[in-house]
Amino acid sequence: xxxxxxxxxxxxxxxxxxxxxxxxxxxxIIFFGDVNEPKYVQILDRVYYQEYFNLTMKTFLPxxxxxxxxxxxxxxDQKAFHMIESYHSRFFVYxxxxxxxxxxxxxxxxLLYLFMIGFMxxxxxxxxxxxxxxxxxxxxxxxxxxxxxxxxxxxxxxxLNRGFIVILIFLIYPMITESMNSKIMFYILPIYTLEIQxxxxxxxxxxxxxxxxxxxxxxxxxxxxxxG
Amino acid sequence: MNYVDVTYDFKIEMGQSILISGENGAxxxxxxxxxxxxxxxxxxxxxxxxxxxxxxxxxxxLPPFIKVKAYIEGFAKVKKAEIDWELIDFxxxxxxxxxxxxxxxxxxxxxIVLAMLGxxxxxxxxxxxxxxxxxxxxxxxxHLKGLKKIGQGFIISSHEPxxxxxxxxxxxxx
Numbered sequence: 001x002x003x004x005x006x007x008x009x010x011x012x013x014x015x016x017x018x019x020x021x022x023x024x025x026x027x028x029i030i031f032f033g034d035v036n037e038p039k040y041v042q043i044l045d046r047v048y049y050q051e052y053f054n055l056t057m058k059t060f061l062p063x064x065x066x067x068x069x070x071x072x073x074x075x076x077d078q079k080a081f082h083m084i085e086s087y088h089s090r091f092f093v094y095x096x097x098x099x100x101x102x103x104x105x106x107x108x109x110x111l112l113y114l115f116m117i118g119f120m121x122x123x124x125x126x127x128x129x130x131x132x133x134x135x136x137x138x139x140x141x142x143x144x145x146x147x148x149x150x151x152x153x154x155x156x157x158x159x160l161n162r163g164f165i166v167i168l169i170f171l172i173y174p175m176i177t178e179s180m181n182s183k184i185m186f187y188i189l190p191i192y193t194l195e196i197q198x199x200x201x202x203x204x205x206x207x208x209x210x211x212x213x214x215x216x217x218x219x220x221x222x223x224x225x226x227x228g
Numbered sequence: 229m230n231y232v233d234v235t236y237d238f239k240i241e242m243g244q245s246i247l248i249s250g251e252n253g254a255x256x257x258x259x260x261x262x263x264x265x266x267x268x269x270x271x272x273x274x275x276x277x278x279x280x281x282x283x284x285x286x287x288x289x290l291p292p293f294i295k296v297k298a299y300i301e302g303f304a305k306v307k308k309a310e311i312d313w314e315l316i317d318f319x320x321x322x323x324x325x326x327x328x329x330x331x332x333x334x335x336x337x338x339x340i341v342l343a344m345l346g347x348x349x350x351x352x353x354x355x356x357x358x359x360x361x362x363x364x365x366x367x368x369x370x371h372l373k374g375l376k377k378i379g380q381g382f383i384i385s386s387h388e389p390x391x392x393x394x395x396x397x398x399x400x401x402x
Contacts, residue, residue, distance in 0.1 A: 004302040012326075033321035079289040083277025083342060084306055086264050086352070132334040 001084075001096040002103070009100075010077055021071065026115050032056045035123040036202070042126045043129070049126040055194075057116075057194055058136055062143065062192050066170050069144050073151040075121055082226060090211050094221045098152065098214060105144045111135050135199050139192040142206040143170075146191065149213030153220055238323040242349065245372075249389035251402030253378065257286055259402070260354050263383065282307075282348035286355045288339035296321060296338060302344075309346030311324045316341055318367060332359040336387030340368065351382035353374070357391065367397060 001094065033053055034042070076097055085093045087167050113133075120127035147170065154162040174193040177185045181195070190206050240246060241264075248256050261267045262274055264283060292301065298311045300323075304311045316323065322330070330338065336359040343351060357365050365388075372395045375382060384392055389399065 007294055007299065007302050008291045011291050013280070014293075014329075071286050078291070079285065080285075080291060082266070082285060083283055083339075086266075086281045087307055087348065088280075156331050224262065225268065 001092070001101050006142075009072070009075070009104075018068075019068060019069065021068055022112075025061075025068065025112060026119070028060065028064065029057070030123065032121050033120050033124055034064060035125070037182060039125050042124055042165075046126040049124070050128065050130070051214040053127070054130070054132050054136075055122070057133060058192075058194055061136065061140060062174070063171055065109075065112075065140055065144065067168055068149060069105065069147045070151065070167050072104060073148055074155060074160060074163050076101075076152055077080060077155060077157045079157065085226075089095065090221050090224075091136050094152070094218055098217070100143055100146065101148045105148070109137055109141050109144070136192070136198075138203065139196070139206075142203065142210065145189045145210045146189075146206065146213060148170075149210060149217055153213070153217045229236060234376055238398075238399045240350075240381070240383070242392055243360060243381045245381060245394040245396045246377055246396065246400065247389055247392045248383065248385040248400045249387070251315065253376045254402040257354055259400075260352055260383065260385055264352065267392070277349075279349040281346070281350045281352055282343045284339050284343040284351075284353045286358070288335050290327050290338070292326065294327050295323075296325055296327060298345065299325040300338075303342050304345050306344035311345065312341075313355060315344060318371065319364065320321065333361060333364065344371075348379070351380065353382065353384045353386075355385060357386060357388055357389065365391060371390065375386070 017119050034049060037049075060075060075125075081093050081097075111222055117129065117196075147166065151163055154166060156162075169189075173185075173189060173191060177193050178195065186193070187205075190202065196202055250256050252296070258267070260283075262269055263276070264281060265274070265276070300311060319341055321329060321337055321341060322334060324336075327338070329336070331389060336356070340353070340356060343353065356368060360368065369391055372382065372384075372392070376395055384396070389401075393399065
């Protein structure tokens with residue numbers, strides 16, 4: 001089933017669009033790494049450059065990756081899957097779609113992380129492996145799965161624009177929570193903000209949130225009326 | 229959402245072949261969607277066993293830019309079915325082409341083959357003849373006769389009921 005979903009997702013020119021967008025993300029990372037600055041300046045201000053790069057990534061990556069996720073999941077409600085839904089079940093198709101998206105996201109993020117480490121280590125003298133960005137990527141992964149749940153619940157073939165509304169909320173939300181500095185806001189929608197301190201507790205909360213989102217999605221999908 | 233206001237009351241036995249016909253908007257596709265569980269009735273209920281139903285939708289929409297052969301193989305894996313290459317030859321499906329290069333008729337034929345993959349408890353075809361030429365229409369009916377012989381149940385919705393009267397047990401005219 002996963003193979004068929006991949007066929008539906010990555011056919012022909014669509015594959016090129018994904019690769020192009022992915023390449024754009026990598027180029028942006030290199031661009032933010034200030035690789036053109038003189039090497040001795042980078043070595044002298046090692047801590048500054050490292051902190052600056054981390055901060056930029058923390059702001060930039062959630063934004064760009066959420067758009068990548070939208071591109072990926074936007075077309076999940078394809079009519080071609082109805083033929084399989086009648087043969088197996090809606091539960092079967094929904095679960096496999098979810099698993100496929102989660103797997104693709106994992107691979108995309110791992111690759112992105114490896115590219116980032118590779119390029120930054122090769123091109124800059126200041127970059128050192130640090131847990132800060134590792135935590136960012138774990139948050140990004142969990143946030144992406146939350147996004148997948150939201151997209152799969154809200155986006156239908158005839159309502160693709162809902163995806164952009166989710167993305168808008170996703171992008172504006174951290175700004176609002178930053179200014180309000182309220183924990184309640186984080187409990188309502190636990191997406192990454194710069195203020196996050198207790199990582200492991202937040203991961204656990206996000207995983208609970210993801211499980212609830214998946215179950216809610218299953219429930220809504222079972223009761224969905226399929227026309228056309 | 230009310231598409232049609234019709235009352236249905238009938239029972240489908242295993243292995244039975246049923247033809248549904250009627251004018252445009254009579255509710256043929258709605259009835260099929262009800263049987264499939266895609267939509268819920270406004271009143272009453274549909275009691276159905278957990279069946280493996282192969283379904284050919286009215287409009288077959290498949291992803292473009294994929295080779296026909298690769299797609300059939302992928303679909304067969306999902307259905308855990310063996311590919312019936314004879315059936316593919318029978319319907320003259322161009323395996324080497326990509327889906328976006330296929331004509332409407334060829335896409336319809338591909339949809340029919342995909343629906344017939346695997347062992348289903350029930351086959352449902354919504355307007356299977358749409359886009360097919362006369363020869364293919366005859367071949368499709370001929371294949372249905374074969375299916376009926378082996379006790380395969382199917383439901384067909386069509387605007388050309390006369391073609392199927394010889395292969396069905398029951399005719400529902402809406």
